[in-house]
Amino acid sequence: MQSKKRWLILSHGFNMDGRASSQTITDKMPYFLEAGIEPTVFSAITGIKDRRFPHRQFLAWGPAAFRFDFRHWIANQYGRGLFYKVSTGIVSLLLAPLIALEKFFLGYSSQWSWAMPAFTHGYKLIRDGKIDLVYSTGGAWSAHLAGLWLKKVTGVKWIVEIHDPLVIRKSAVDIGLERPKNRDAGFRHYLEKQIIKHADFAWWFTDGALHYAKTRNTNLNTAGNAQGFRVLPGAEPPGGLIAAKSHLYTNTLNLSHSGSLAKDRSLSTILNALHSLFKKYPQAREKIRVHAYGAPLDELTIHAIKHYGYQDVLIAHGRLEKDPVTGKSGRERVVEKMQEADVLILLHGNDEWCAEYIPSKFYEYLWTGRPIWGITHRNPQLDEMLSERGAYLSQEGDSAGIDMAIERIWLDWNERKLIDPQWHPLGVDQAVAQILSKIEDKQ
Template sequence: MTAPLPRITNRKRWLILSHAFNMDGRAASQTITDKIPYFLQAGVKPTVFSSITGIKDTRFPHYQFLAWGPAAFRFDFRHWFANQYGRGLPYKVVTTTVSILLAPFIALERILLGLSNQWSWAMPAYLHGKKLIQNKQVDLVYSTAGAWSAQLAALWLKKSTGVFWMTEIHDPLVIRNSPDDLGFVTPRNRDARFRKWLETQICKHADLAWWFTEGAVHYAKLRNPNLNEPGNAKGVMVIPGAEPPGAPEEINLVTQQVEQKQEQKRVEERAKEMQPHHYGIHLVISHFGSLAKNRSISTILNRLPMLFKNHPEARNAIQVHVYGAKVDSLTADAISQHGFADLVIEHGRIEKDPVTGKSGRERIAERMQASDVLLLLHGDDEWCAEYIPSKMYEYFWMGRPIWAITHRNPQMNALLAERNAYISAADDAASIDAALERIWLGWQQKNLMQLAWRPIGVDQAAQRILQLLESMQTAKAQ
């Protein structure tokens, strides 16, 4: 930790709105849940509102609400049932039945509103939150991550009660289509129009707002000039970071007494404890997280034939392991076209192991550390200029070589370059070919380019948020 955490002396009672709170392995959950121990240590007394999709927290009041709309209800119910009973035959039968029953209502919801599924969770969050605020039980509302319904509920609470509101924007609300598109044009899509309106409202009414990348802050300020006013704390960047493997248990111990020297010692010891990597008979390139047409394994699969032409022996040695998602359609086409069914290995979601008790997050960390190379796909859309995958910060803790295929994001490239990662451009086939060959030759020589040990923890994000609050309080007192 770079410095001791500020102690909260005012506005201690936080109402945290997070739809995905305590969902195992979800970035939208980890963004907030990993900060909680640091906030507790600083004297925050949280109350959390979330959906029913995660595990109920026992450290503080945690209320889980069903969304009121049919589409959100279907989504939430699926995750709740899986948490309670697993994903076996009962899950398939029950969730299919619920989906069939809700189908006409979901269709009607989409026709009438055209908003993304989770919008309706804002309604119970708002009503229950307003009651707490009116009963003088809340000093501050903190909306965060994932579904924008949390931001919508917070906006309603701000307008109706005047409560202090701080918010973090996980992903950009306005999706631009090209470098020339600054996001000023009103979108045709109703959900996109609503998100554009919501961004404007956040920038106007929030007391404190931050984004996760320099690019996101830059474009938000272009669209919302009030963010550029001197002393304005609305338009700031906070790097989210990530916690190391086993974070929940370790951080709970650390929260008893965190000092700078102790934290530095913990990081150094973790680096020393990492075992030398074992090179097996296969070069294992692993990808973790969601896939889509704009973030596809096909990006490298379509370049492998060139590598195999120059290095035929690589065909039977390289494996690409896919965790956390089904392959996208472009990847499926590439597998079929090139005959790579034996080369791409799908593992699906890695969840809690009932035998060992290990969480999905812990099991994923083990798979990451056993990989030869961690693949980080950024995507190829314009919004990549405003987005950094949260997986990158997890990768930094693993001590394994990273191969990142990025698009138009100097901040992301700089963070990767500082840590000695392999970097390719998504729109540059030659750079992908070059990286593939370097990785192949490095693996053959058992000398892959090692990642520089410079992880970014969540402690710095929590500290930054607390410092912003402290500085605002000081300025107000003056």
């Protein structure tokens, strides 16, 4: 008898080096394979094709998503040199009128149209009896839309992994009941309700996200609706780490941040605190350096650098891609830089959605064995996870507290007594075990 383990996995950004939305699913694959799952993966063309199992990559059918996918495909194939600039420029110019029409009539985020080829090809597999379960994971919500269509048309079992909240609340008193006027936000609001009504299982990555989803949708966990739970996604040991590396103090206190930056998650917070520290300890000006990896600097950080004259204090390394000489992936190169740091900076943000969000980089930080300086916002779960492992902890918006934290780090470093964090990383194996346990209980 055929086992019920033939899974269709819908993941728009599968196998995109260094992308959190990719790593969350790709890190799980070895454990799924070990558990006897027979996966077929559908993704966009933006990632590297996986050879361990059937992996089909589709271009989105909408012009905005086509342009996005094309850019990444050209970069993967030919790099970001002259050919990339010319070819993507021509495609962008040709597609501009169609993109304008798409935005005018729909107003959705660009990747929405990837749901169409994912549904079309998924329907054929299900119709031919080759799929027992559909697993949509985002990243881009187009994967969930394709999963919803497949569920409605075929009745196939459907499980949903929601990375970031689909409904973005405005304040602590707003639970997200009102459908937003913005068309993309409004569709995500609708999609959340549809997931809870039609999916068999759905899970979120934080206690806060599950809490607010349940508050908005009282039918969650009731008969005939999705069974919802919380899964800590964890991360695989980046670069093959299996133990914390002993730290070597140098003549420089190196603070390191990895990941995206924005106005609500800005290294200007760190630079402002350093400016206060340098007034109190002038010698620190030549001893402290901040390293930024993985993203362009945000507008507030750029302004702070110019305002204070800190061009030598903050060093922007940009995104580390695969090294053709050593063969190391961008992810492996970044973890090497993490381990060289004295303290890792974790910026949470200042939006209300922080109550439902934990930066994915946090789980990679845990593998490095380096102390973390977390500047968090309205998230007791994240605060507790940081505190129980040993970390420097500040609250977003508390300038005095942030100034005290950087002073403590400076004094601890001078005494060679930085916090020695507990070696308690969270792997992906625990997430897979929890997912399989929930699903198999209902087989």
